[in-house]
Amino acid sequence: MTSEGASFLPRIESVFYAVFDVLQGPKIVYQVPEGLISGSGSSISAATSLPGSALLSPSPGAIPAKADSEPTSSRASSSALLSSPSIQRIDLQRHLHSPQKRSESTNKWLFNFDDVSKYIIPPSALCGRLVRCATGKYRIIGFPVELRGKYERNYFRYNLCFVFARAADLSCYEPVVRKVTRVLTNCEEESAFLSRPPDPQAMYAILEQLYEDLNSYSETSIPIDKFNSIELKIFPFYPNPPQVKDWMVPLALINLTRRVESNWDLTMVKVCKYIDGTNHVSRIAALAEVDIDFAREAISHLLYYQVVMMIDIFQYSNMYTLRKNTQTLADEPHVSEECGPYVTKPGHKVSDWPVLLHLYSRMKPGKTIIEWMQEYDVLSIGVDVRRFTSFGVVKGFLRRVHRWPVLLSPPNPQPIPPVEVTPVMPTGRQRGKSTSQQSVQTVRVETEQTRIRGRVQEPMPTMTSAGAELVAVKPTTETAYRPVRRSSAAESSLEQLQNRSIQETNGFATTSRITRPFRTGSVSTMGPPTRRAPLDNIGYAGMPTPLPALSASPQFPTLRMSPDMGAGTDGMESEHSSGGRSTLGVTRPRFPRSPSAPVGQLQQHTAAVYPPDLLTMLDGEHNTDEICARFSVSWSQLERWLANVGGEQYVEGGGYGNVAIIYR
Amino acid sequence: MGASGSGKTSMRSLIFSNNPASLTSRLGATIDVEQNHVRFLGDLILNLWDCGGQDAFMDSYLSTQQSTIFSHVGVLIYVFEVMSQNMQKDLEYYTDCLKALRKYSPEASVFLLVHKMDLVRAPQRRTVLDKKMRELKQVSGEMAVTLFGTSIYDETLYKAWSNIVHTLIPNVSILTKHLTTLADACSATEVVLFERTTFLVIATSAPPPTTTEPPQPISPPTVPSPNTSEGSTSSHRNAFSGSSTPFGPTSRTTSPPPPPVTSPLSSSTLDFSDDQSVTQDANGDPTPSDPHQLDATRYERTSELIKAFKHTCARVRDEFHTLEMELADFTAVLDELTKNTYVLVVVHNPTIETAALRMNIRLARKKFEEIQGDNVVA
Secondary structure, three states, X not given: OOOOOXXXXXXXXXXXXXXXXOOOEEEEEEEEOOOOEEOOHHHHHHHHOOHHHHHHOOOOOHHHHHHHHHHHHHHHHOOOOOOHHHHHHHHHHXXXXXXXXXXXXXXXXXXXHHHHHHHHOOOHHHOOOOEEEEEOOEEEEEOOEEEEOOOOOOEEEEEEEEEEEOOOOOHHHHHHHHHHHHHHHHHHHHHOOOOOOXXXXXXXXXXXXXXXXXXXXXXXXXXXXXXXXXXXXXXXXXXXXXXXXXXXXXXXXXXXXXXXXXXXXXXXXXXXXXXXXXXXXXXXXXXHOOOHHHHHHHHHHHHHOOOEEEEEOOOOOOEEEEOOOHHHHOOOHHHHHHHHHHHEOOOOOOOOHHHHHHHHHOOOOOOEHHHHHHHHOHHHHOEOHHHHHHHHHHHOOEEEEOEEEEEOOOOOOOOOOHHHHHHHHHHHHHHOOOHHHHHHHHOOOOOHHHHHHHHHHOOHHHOOHHHHHHHHHHHHHHHHHHHHHHOOHHHHHHHHHHHHHHHHHHHHHHHHHHOOOEXXXXXXXOOOHHHHOOHHHHOEEOOOOOOOXXXXXXXXXXXXXXXXXXXXXXXXXXXXXXXXXXXXXXXXOHHHHOOOOOOOHHHHHHOOOOOOHHHHHOEOOOOHHHHHHHXXXXXXXXXXXXXXXXXXXXXXXXXXXXXXXXXX | OEOOOOOHHHHHHHHHOOOOHHHHHHOOOOOOEEEEEEEEOOXXXXXXXXXXXXXXXXXXXXXXXXXXXXXXXXXXXXXXEOOOOOHHHHHHHHHHHXXXXXXXXXXXXXXXXXXXXXHOOHHHHHHHHXXXXXXXXXXXXXXXXXXXXXXXXXXXXXXHHHHHHHHHOOOHHHHXXXXXXXXXXXXXXXXXXXXXXXXXXXXXXXXXXXXXXXXXXXXXXXXXXXXXXXXXXXXXXXXXXXXXXXXXXXXXXXXXXXXXXXXXXXXXXXXXXXXXXXOOOOOOOOOOOOOOOOOOOXXXXXXXXXXXXXXXXXXXXXXXXXXXXXXXXXXXXXXXXXXXXXXXXXXXXXXXXXXXXXXXXXXXXXXXXXXXXXXXXX
């Protein structure tokens, strides 16, 4: 998944220091290990003295051992280290990759210096720049310097180069090379350290220490003179993480809570507690009681260090499909052997991989998880569907299929006949307790749309700014619409008729949907759902049992939710519509995200309308997850809105009339 | 080519980059090969390779890069330092280079420059140069080589380079023929064609018929006289000389006339005069007093003086265009002929007006453009 290949530190094969000699031209003055680079005057003699032994001694055997012992000591001793996640990362990586180090001792020479000397000591145009060149199996990185001064030929040119395997990614060494050169240049300018060295062996010692320390510890500190020293630490280079969206679910790849240290950022500590593979970002922010921006920031830091990955919110309305690499991954033992134990619920028999693979293969665009579950009776074999899908996503052979609604042509102006208002008024007043609701109702031409939107938004304010924004905007848009709407009485009555029929069909459609409301809560208070009742009637009460290691949080809200759930959806509905906030403080964030359909009267009212902003998002660039997060509604709510916009119920392959759905 | 520090790059900077000799000390060592494309005579482009002389570079020229370096060579210019400390090594590299050259470019002509002659005191120069020449000729074996003693501080460098360039220009004889025609038309003593940027001599008119008039005695060099400005703003005449002959350049540039013309020109003139055992007309122009006694070094001197003059012009942010001189003994016009050549017409007949000469030059322009065009085809 995060195979950018940039995350481990390549090994330094050689370090050398070259100068331009006014009589001899470019030459290597010192190199460590000695005798690895041919063709330069100094190395010829050294090359004869057992070239292999010099290289062998510091490599494979010694380094893993050091890497093992190093992490603790280095972390404990160095107080200047910025952030511990990075260190751990390095240690981890060092540890992981050190056994793979290759010994190049079979090669007598790495390369011939004369072949590359024009890039080591290049013409002025390249001096003062990072120069990389590859030769044979190796890649050389250096920073040639040209210093003007009182030298024999006016200039002093030198370059301190590092040699790596050709395939190595050198991005993390770039700052190192720059810094070494910067310090040496300072020394030269201050005391002619390079051109007239006080101790001819000083430079060799520096190279030696660079080679040993950077390869073994990834950091070093080399005092040069009274005022200058080379302080280096290699930070692995990670690419910038993708943007963190509110509806994404971070999944920890390591045990985050065990890694927490006292000097961590406080927000990070709070956020880490709620990363369990089921909570999405905005929910984590709510649970951790941190600002959503900070939560996003914290999670993107975790992403940067590649200790979490982002998956989708699990919903039974999600769709998945296999990737091409299933063919190869299906035979991988780490997939086929891990899958069964991971996805099977406790107390069930672990299914064979072929059975599971068959189930995976039946996931396809256009088929929701719930449909898939029903068709293949997934519950009966004891598979935890959430874990089942996330396993596929994490291993990389399954991917989410998003719905991308596209508005094909602008819809007709929404019908808001004044007559319609009266019968609905009482319910509206009954429910609308918020001030915004009241004020809207004083407008003479009250619309169904406003009230309902107001009410739908009502539970939101604790959630995100999106809902609040929508409410605030509403009155102005209403007044702006009014003249248009009133323009033709005939038209409005016609539309009113149309609208009513739509509402009826909607009502029908949504009631049929009540048959499967689902929650992604914990099963702990519910008992095994399979035993409770047929799926069609009761609703599928969130089956996944979170990993023991990750679970701490999810129970907490669901405990409070359980009475509602036990009582069925009506209880929930009344709770929301009454606007009773005090008891629901914690649970409210769950509401919009829950795919369980708001039922009964609520949906009757919401049926005909949708927020005007919705139209702007139906350009094919926003998927339904994003839209749901934007308006803080569930998918089933959005589905109804889309049906209203499109003017038709969902047709397989055809979308909602005027609104096409692209599965991607 | 040549050993490190022998002065290859300095030489190049002087001739092709119009830098004064004093600035060459600021140059750094040449890394590997520096290539210059010098546009010379229309579309004739000289590709000049300045090869760094450090051992590492020399070794690679002679081994891995041999075919690259020595193929398609027109002229090999090998520079020796006159006071070289390590002549033995120089000669070894030299013979190796000759071998490689014979292998890859047997047609190439070889020039040997014994450089930094200014380090030898003037009286001994002749003998030192002769000794070097014998030594080098011997090393070169049967290879035909041309040898010059040079220094960046006097005109010898121009002489050497004019000769070198001369061998590279395809049809000098045609140019000479036409220049002679032009000289006849102008009743000129001599017409000289210069390249624009380097001011190296490309061709000259055929020598005028010799007469037997004896040369007049020439006064020794004098201290340059100060500006004898005549107060005219557009035509600013400076008297400056290293000899008795006043030499007034008229800069036909845009406004302000270059005031400090005198010093650089005259100082270089003085250097020169000191060097010469036989004091000649320091102007490098045909000796005005004895039209038939032309100084052998006049071309190089002119090159050097005009370059110095151009430098002075550049210092006052002016561009050099034309030079006209009307003196008691001779008249000289230096004007643009084609877009990359200058022509110098020297006339001894005092009745001929400069305007007439310039008219002739303008009329000749078209013909010479054609010849240059032909050059390209040829």
